[in-house]
Amino acid sequence: MLFSIVLISTLVVINAQFGIDKAALYQNPCTSKTSCSACIQTQKCAWCMQPDFGDRPRCFQPDLKPATTCPEEFVVNPDNEEIMIRNWALSRGGQVLTGGGGIASGGTYEEEHQSSGSMSGHGSSASGGSAAGSASGSGHGSVVQVSPQHVNLKLRINEKHSMKVSYAQAEDYPVDLYYLMDLSKSMEDDKEKLSHLGNLLSDTMRNITSNFRLGFGSFVDKVLMPYVSTVPKKLQTPCDGCEAPYGYKNHMSLSVDTNKFAENVRDAHVSGNLDAPEGGFDAIMQAVVCKDHIGWRDRARRLLVFSTDAGFHYAGDGKLGGVITPNDGECHMANNMYTHSTIQDYPSISQINLKVKENAINIIFAVTQSQHEVYKKLSSHIEGSSSAVLSEDSSNVVELVRDEYNKITSSVEMKDTASGSVKVTYWSKCLGDTRMQTSKCDGLKVGDVVAFETEIVVTSCPADPKDRKQTFQIYPVGVGEALTVDLEMLCHCDCESSGPTFEMNSPLCKGSGTLACGICECHEGFFGRNCECNNKDLGESGLDAFKCRPDNTTDVECSGRGNCICGQCHCNIRDNPEEIISGQFCECDNFSCDRHNSILCSGPDHGVCECGTCKCHDGWQGSACECSSSIDECKASNGEICSGHGSCVCGRCECEIKEDVRYSGKYCEKCPTCPGRCDELRACVECQMYKKGPLKDEKDCASNCTLFVPISVEHVEYNEDEDEHLCTFYDEDECRYRFVYNETVEKNGTVTLHVRAQENPECPPKVFLLGIVLGVIAAIVLIGMAMLLLWKLLTTIHDRREFARFEKERMMAKWDTGENPIYKQATSTFKNPTYAGK
The missing domain is CATH 4.10.1240 (Hormone receptor fold)
Structure with a gap:
């Protein structure tokens, strides 16, 4: 128990020994910091490591006047520092600057240069390189699209550091295009169309870049129920003209011999499955991570065209087939077939997104109209991806790939892999004149240079010192190049572990502590500013440890404004000699009383500050002695104080307020809410x-x-x-x-x-109610009669018109009115013309 008391007392003394002043704390955030590390982690603060600095706060603001009197050689105030490691010039028109400053041309893109800032998972860091500001190239003909390539930074907490990053799309940049196709039965006509359009696709892409490679792969689904039928016969031929189902197959790795593309597409056979969604995510994962099998180049624009007319299975769906092992995101290919289709679950969207970012691949979802909305939403969750509508027979695939490639290359979006302790903000003018906060620019052409101004801020110091040195990348989405930033967070002072002001068992600490950055870190059992006190100085009961506290209800010694040295409070000394902290427990001062118009106790003529309270002179009152105690200003004309309805406070009447009565006026003589007479x-x-x-x-x-x-x-x-x-x-x-x-x-x-x-009251006009009622009745009768007459008139006119029409038709009849024209007699009469007239 005694040891615990001593330990608590020691910690409180160490934390209080630099003279923390509560009033100054709100004005200066530096003065409350009691260690060098905490000081430099506070914005615009510096530390004084002078050993004999006294009771003044060691953490101060150099820009705040008057500044501290710490000698310059003892001031610890590290600044942000930037060291350029590699800054090769951007490529121009397919040519790059050589190490000697000349122009090198004719180098192939296949000649990779691993230290040129290329990005593998945005986690590699380049080494070596030219000096800061140099414009040397790789010397191997490598294309440079991001500049600079490697930078070292040393940053303090919450202090912004600006750095310029430039991007330019090089002319005739290599392109790797891998066509991943759904080969279920419903895509049979699409496969045939693609085999005929293969050469056209190659020619179209060669018009964009002369260095073009093309590959082809296909997928169906996991060979498990309920995805495909596991009946032995169906496993061999799930449908007419179909081959056995499979998860993912790489038919053709990326190759410059694009004539084989049409042949491989033509030779590939469709297969069949049961459910509507397909196993496309398995295929995407393998096509992305199996770099050696697919043949992705480090220095090329990588495109993965995903063609389907159905939905997709994702993480968790594998449980339907009894597959519970999560997808590990690794390559599992043998003989160009995915070997873990029935072993691992489908990957999740976030896993796909992570691997796409790490490998800098742009996915183009070429899907039919019925699936476009689904894949459009999917593309918003996968970095660098897009979606487009594929015709029912894939006849527009060439135009689709060309258009999507142009969209991808005509825009650039900057992203980073910084941790949660680092915030990166992007500003750019793009191709205009207005600077704005954005990480994306559109409408770019080959050779256009876009400059991004990055603001890097370290928001917090990681608890683990190992995490205070980090490496992250700033990269354009879908481009295999990046700026590597080696960041060192300035969270620690060197003088805390080495240097002239670091000394173990220092005489300044009475040999019982370590001098670090000018302050004593006492050994166990010792405490005090100079470790001058120890456990033996305490009484047998250990009560001396409480002599610096007013009672047992608080753990704060000397009110937090002094040092407890061997059971006695030594109050802090203020920079202003007129401001004094006093009292047995440093509980009093003469500067923290109430103020009126920013004047302490309204000035010496009104009162003085004693132990945090204003003591007013005769004739003044109030918490800041701002009020006159005279009542002459509150007398009404009848001689009463505030008309008997209030009290005189600070030379003014404060009127009474009751439940239903409220007095007002200078002398509370008015009562608008009183009932009156x-x-x-x-x-x-x-x-x-x-x-x-x-x-x-x-x-x-x-x-x-x-x-x-x-x-x-x-x-x-x-x-x-x-x-x-x-x-x-x-x-x-x-x-x-x-x-x-x-x-x-x-x-x-x-x-x-x-x-x-x-004189005359205001009466409402008299209303003759009976007349109104009779008038309404008469109006109703008249309107009814008028409507009857109108109806009679209309019917009469109508009858006369019908009768006239009847008469007219009767007069126009062509038959004898006495004979029915449609009646024929039963007998016929004939006359013999020979005996006519005889």
């Missing part, structure tokens, strides 16, 4: 002015209304400043009338009541 005077005003109300009888009115006689006015106006009160009421006829009253005190003390009333 309106209700009391109402009956007399009604009977005297309008012969209405409960006292409308002349005798009752004369006997009860003797205090005043109202003055008749046409319009009632009142003046609030003369203490007049306005009253408004409605009588039994719903007529509104208004009157004003006020009271005056005569010299003899009597109170006279004055009333001005409205």
Whole structure:
């Protein structure tokens, strides 16, 4: 128990020994830092490691005047530092600058130069190189699209460091295009079309770059139920003209002999499966990570065209077939076949995204219209990918690949692999004149140079010192080049472990501690500014450790404003000699009292600051002695203080506020919310002015209304400043009338009541209700009769028109009106012409 008390006391003394001042803490964040490491981790702070610096705060702001008196040779104030390791010039028109400064041409892109800033998983760092600012090239003809390539940085916490990164797309840059195709039965016509368009695809890409390689692979799905039928016969021929199902097959590695592409596509056979989604993610993962099998080049634009008309399985779907082992993201190829199709689950989207970023590959999802929305959303989660609509028979594949390649190469997006302790922000003008915060520029052409200004900020120091040296990359998406940044975070002071101000068992620490950065780090059992106290100095009960605390309710010694040295408080000394900390426990001071208009205790004429409280002189009061104690300014005209409705505070009236009554005015003489005498005077005003109300009888009115006689006015106006009160009421006829009253005190003390009333009340116009009702009834009858007459008129006109039409048609009839034209008699009569007339 005694050891715990001593340990706590020692820690508190060490933390308090630099004179932390609470008032200064809010103004200067440096003064609260008690170690060199904590000091330089605070923005714009410096540390003084002078051994005999005294009680003053060692952590200070060099720019804050007056500055500390620490000698310059003892100031620890590291600055951000940038050292350029490699800065080769950007390629221009397919040519690069040689080491000697001349132009080198004719070098092939196959001649790789591993230290030229190429990126493998954005984790490799280049070594060696030219001096800072040099414009030398690789000397091997390598193309440079990102400049600079390698930088060393030393940064302090929360201090921005700006650095320029340039990008230019080189002319005739190599392109590797791997065509990954779904060869399920539904894609049979697409395969045939692609085999015919293979040469056209090669020719089209060669128009873009002369250094072009093409490869081909296919996929179906895992050979498990329920993905494919496992009936032995179906495993051999799942459909007519189909070959056995498989997960992923590499038919043709990337090759300059693109004539073989059409042949390989033509020779590939379709297969069949059961469910709608396909195992495309397995194929993408293997095509991306199996660099040697596919033949991806380090220095080339890598395109993976993924062609399908169906959806995809992703991580977790493998459980349906009994596959529970997660995908490890490694290459598992043998004889150009994926060997772990039935062993590992499908990869997740995040795994695909990670591997695509690490290998700098652009995926183009060439899918049919029905699947386009799904793959469009998928492409938003995979860096550097895009999606486009493939026709039902893949006839537009050449145009699709060309257009998507142009989209990819016409824009650049900068990203980084910085950890959570580092924040990188990008600014650029792109190809315009306006600087804006962006990491992406569009509309680029071959040879256009885009400059990005990066702001790098270390936001926090990692707890593990090993993590304070990091390497990360700033890279354009889909390009196998990057700027490698070796970052050292300035979180530690060298004087804490070495240097002239580091000494173990230093005499300045009484031989019982280590001098580090000017302060003593005491050995176990010793404490004090110079380790001058030890456990033997404590009494037998150990109570001396509590002599620097006012009671047992706090662990803070000397109120946090002094040093507890062997059981006695030594208060801190302020930079301003007029500011003094005092008291047995350093609990008092003469500078932290309340202020008025930024003046302590309103100035020496009003009061003085004693132990944090203003002691006011005679005639002044208030927490900052800002108020006069005189009450003369609060007397109303009747001599009462605040009219008897308030109190005088600081020379001004503070009026009373009750439940329904609120006084106001300079002397609380006004009461807008008081009930007043309106209700009391109402009956007399009604009977005297309008012969209405409960006292409308002349005798009752004369006997009860003797205090005043109202003055008749046409319009009632009142003046609030003369203490007049306005009253408004409605009588039994719903007529509104208004009157004003006020009271005056005569010299003899009597109170006279004055009333001005409205001459004529404002009554609403009379409404003849019976007339309105009769009028409405009459209007309804008239409208009904009018509608009947109109109906009769219309029917009459219609009948006459129909009769006239009938007469007209009857007159135009061509048959005898006495004979039915459609009737034929049952007998026929014939005449013999020979006997005519005989």
